[in-house]
Amino acid sequence: MQQLNQKLGALALGVALAGLAQSQAAGLVNVDIYSGFADAGGGAPYSGLVGSFTSPDIMFATDTGYNWHPFSMGSFGADITGCIDVPADGAYTFTLDSDDGSILLIGGSPIIDNGGGHGPTVVSGTATLSAGKHPFEVQFFEDFGGPSGVDLTLPAGVSYTSCPDGGSSMALLGGAMLLIGSLSRKLRA
Ligand SMILES: [Ca+2]
Numbered sequence: 296m297q298q299l300n301q302k303l304g305a306l307a308l309g310v311a312l313a314g315l316a317q318s319q320a321a322g323l324v325n326v327d328i329y330s331g332f333a334d335a336g337g338g339a340p341y342s343g344l345v346g347s348f349t350s351p352d353i354m355f356a357t358d359t360g361y362n363w364h365p366f367s368m369g370s371f372g373a374d375i376t377g378c379i380d381v382p383a384d385g386a387y388t389f390t391l392d393s394d395d396g397s398i399l400l401i402g403g404s405p406i407i408d409n410g411g412g413h414g415p416t417v418v419s420g421t422a423t424l425s426a427g428k429h430p431f432e433v434q435f436f437e438d439f440g441g442p443s444g445v446d447l448t449l450p451a452g453v454s455y456t457s458c459p460d461g462g463s464s465m466a467l468l469g470g471a472m473l474l475i476g477s478l479s480r481k482l483r484a
Contacts, residue, residue: 323377328345328346329372330343332436333372334412338373348365353433363437379429379456384426389420389449391433391448392448394413395435397445398410414441
């Protein structure tokens with residue numbers, strides 16, 4: 296029985312680790328695409344979630360040659376969220392390049408306003424940040440046809456990271472542990 300429990304444990308851990316590796320390979324940035332959006336700012340408030348995916352970065356203008364149309368949407372709103380890791384206390388300059396509007400918030404504070412309907416436009420903004428992890432949000436919308444896309448350039452030394460507590464990887468690991476517990480209780484019964 297002890298041996299079987301160990302095998303089940305190894306199996307569940309393997310499943311959890313495979314899930315963890317997959318989520319990291321897919322990317323640390325979460326992208327929600329909406330059919331409903333405002334033609335102002337970064338397009339919020341959004342409505343009508345079309346779909347979600349993850350990405351290793353926010354280079355949707357560069358990666359597509361300014362022809363970003365997720366889920367084949369002509370016009371759409373995108374709410375892009377995740378966390379960044381800051382190496383040391385200091386002032387950091389971020390850059391948003393977008394068509395149409397985009398806004399960058401860090402820890403809920405607006406850092407860059409590149410909002411409204413416009414052609415490809417580059418705007419930078421500086422945030423004073425403490426060392427460690429910070430949640431960010433890039434709001435974006437595409438309307439009026441023509442070019443579509445958004446790039447966020449991170450300052451040197453700053454990188455995307457998993458968000459603290461409540462990450463999906465930890466939920467997966469927790470689920471696997473519950474499964475082991477329930478299986479071994481069933482086997483003992
Ligand atoms: Ca456009």
